[in-house]
Amino acid sequence: MPRRLERTDLLQGTLDLLILHVVAFGPLHGYAIAQRLNAITQDALRIQQGSLYPALHRLERRGWLRAEWRLTDTGREAKFYALTATGRKRLNVERTEWARLSQAIGLVLQTEH
């Protein structure tokens, strides 16, 4: 069994950004989103299902995601989430914000005291 990586708690709002990012490539169901997120972050940011689904529902309610029931490849019914037009705008905003924030944090950390 591989050594467990240290897991980092997600910054509030980061999960939203990640979900929007992942869904931007096409409609996915919750499980697939979780898998994709874990794959991308190499399990460094372990997404708890307990926070994933609330986040999905929150984003849906805000109109950034659209959900519909569809059949999967294995023939089962699953709830697929897709990015809406406003969701795409939001994604761009969040991306810019994130870039600014990480740059700022980077600057702070590089500064010698």
Add this chain to the structure above:
Amino acid sequence: MDRDEELDKELQFHIDTETDDLVASGMTREEARRRTLLEFGGVARAKEAVRDQYLRRVADGLLRDMKVAVRTLRATPLVSAVAMLSLTLGIGANTAMFSIVDSLVLRALPVREPHQLATLSNGLGPTSTWSYAIWSEIQRRADLFEGALAWSSLRFNLAQAGEMQPVSGLIVSGDFFKTLGVSPSVGRTLTAGDDTPGGGSEGPVAVISHTFWQRHFAGALDVIGRTLVIERVPFTIVGVTPERFFGPEVGRSFEVAVPIGCEPLIRGKDTALDIPTNFWLNVMIRLRPDQSMEAATSTLRALQPDIRAAAMPPNLPARLAPEFMKSPFSLETAAGGTSALRQRYTQALLTILVVVGVVLLIACANIANLQLARTAARRHELSVRVALGASRSQLARQLLVESLLIALTGAVSGLVLALWANRLLVGLLSNSVNTVSLDLSINWRVLAFTMIVTATTALLCGALPALRASAASPSHALKEHGRASDGSTPRTASALVVAQVALSLVLVVAAGLFIRTFVGLTTRPLGFDSERVVVVNVNASRAQIDPTSRIPFYYELVDVVASVPDVAAAGASVITPVSGGGFNSFIEVPGAPQMADSDRTSLAQWVTPGWFATYGTAIHVGRDITNRDDKAAVPVALVNEAFARKFLPGRDPMDATVKIVSGRGEDQVPKRIVGVVADAVYRSLRDPASPTLYVPLAQGSFPFPLTGISIGARVTAGSPMRLARSVTASLAARDPDLVFNFRSLAEQVNASVAQEQIIALLAGFFGLLALFLAGLGLYGTTAYAVATRRSEIGIRMALGAEPAAVIRLVLTRVAWQVAAGVALGAVACAWATRLVATLLYGLEPNDPATLVGSTVTLVAIGLIAGWLPAYRASQTDAAAVLKKS
């Protein structure tokens, strides 16, 4: 598929798919499932987390706000307690007053379709009474309406002899209960058959109230058929009315009702049935559902000539007959029944309702100020919350929830207070002369009122701070919070304090006016000694004495009372002084100044020798009535000073005569004036000293049966009430059939100013409360202003300002607030006090002394409230302040 099912399905899909994947990678199905569920942190938890999102927005948000509010209020327990206490008093007083106004003025009678009821009046007032002859004529035509009913309220005596055992009685027409729509709770109500002279087939019958049934018969179910002796006549009880029904009169609950046909059994020789001049019945009709008040009135008016002609008293003086015929029948809506109490107290109660409303406003201003100060102190916290993403509406809501919490606490304890205060108030309204009973159960209207008041209170207290809080900016969080003072908060607070001072001034002035009215009335010279006299009202209608021999009999009774040990003097009069009743007679005084007929009236009283000495009314000129002034002697009279001033200016009264024009028989003969007495209160303390004529009882002739007499007994020393037992014994020994009751004259006097006393008491209490609240408000805002200007004051002192200068600086601000408040309040007073002019006695509404006195009081309170923080400011340690900043 609802949201829950959908969520179940979505999560199930996740779990199944993940399990499948793990199995595919070589895990056993059990292990895979365990892992999945473990990772999931339990399906239930995930579901809950999602559901939370929906719920939190509604319930959780409010609950969280509540929790925060409770924590905030607990953080400053003293301030919160003061806020809650002032709202308890405010909301409690408002609820109490409203529920009394509701039961007395607003509520409909608890009968079927009360809005169809109308009382018959002569167009002069809401209540008129009618003779039995007129009622009989209307009753014969009752089918013009849905029905008609009549009643008269009086006291029945249940005692066989001796001291009265009074119950509140009703004499009612046969279909009284049926027409009102009151069904019995036990037995039956009365029928038209019972309402026949001397009683119907079952003889004299009576219906009793629920309260009387419980009190007198302990609620016994076999009460039907039992005998109740009323005025020494046995009546058979046939039914009990429901608990809610108190009779047709609000404020007076009936206990026993008997049919009009049995009235002669009760009043005996003095029955009113055969006397067409005796107007004693209240008449009410019930409109048909399709009948308007106007239609019913014109129906009645059309019949008026027939009814009046048939009921015309045969011996009516010719002069009065046209008036009798013309006086128009009118109908007044009577959904709320009739009520003497309502007529007497409505204005007073509404005034107090306004007063308590203003008190609540002042309390709200205080709480708004406290909240403002608290918001300012929490500016840092609020800014941090904005920075962390709380929306402005969330902050505003948080503060409104705090006010709502205070208001709700106030409302709950206020309701409890109101229940208690109501009983106290009704107790104050009642006295030994009148027993008041009101249905004060809390109903939906009272609850709705309290809820509206509470919500308004919460808004008034919370809106300003909420607005201010929602203006919190995240940038404030970054500033040093000790200095994050905002100039506009003290300004708003100042405005609130000015409003408080203005409102308080109005209440204090009102309290001053009402208290001075009461004091003016009670310290007014009475013209008699109220402290030393007991009044015995003797009723002789049961005595074995012929009505024509009653007057000599009364003279004899006076002698009996006078010979009781410790009785210094005794005298009888027809009218009990200050009882509210009396006669105003048209008179003629030859040689008097010219004046209109309607102006030539004098109050009239009939007395026995010694009456003036008994009451302590001084005879200034001439002589008292003596036993020789009887029917055979020359008719004489005494007059009071007011009489002499008005009718005999500049003349020797002893040369004059007076004739009672509206009287008959002997009264028509001119009476020689033989004495002038001091002015004394006759009917009520509010009446100015009016011309009064005193006639020897033996020379009087009365248009009504003189069934009783009022005997005054003056005690040699001590309380006059100690005579009650010995006087009872002597009177009972003289004639065991006499019935009587005792009342000290002081009690009688106090009862006549009950209304003024209640208003003065309540207005005084709430005026004090307003003063206290305004002082608290001034103190609070000044202390807060001083706290926010601490560094400025520190700098001033470091630069050499004297402590006195600092005190002056702070007090100047207070003085401006008080001055502005007083100026505004004085303007409000000029307008508001005019509305209560009719409640005042001996004062103008804009009485300058009261205004000045109230202003001085307010200024004094203001200066004390301002001086405390000012003094503390002057003790500021300049060095410490400067170091800190």
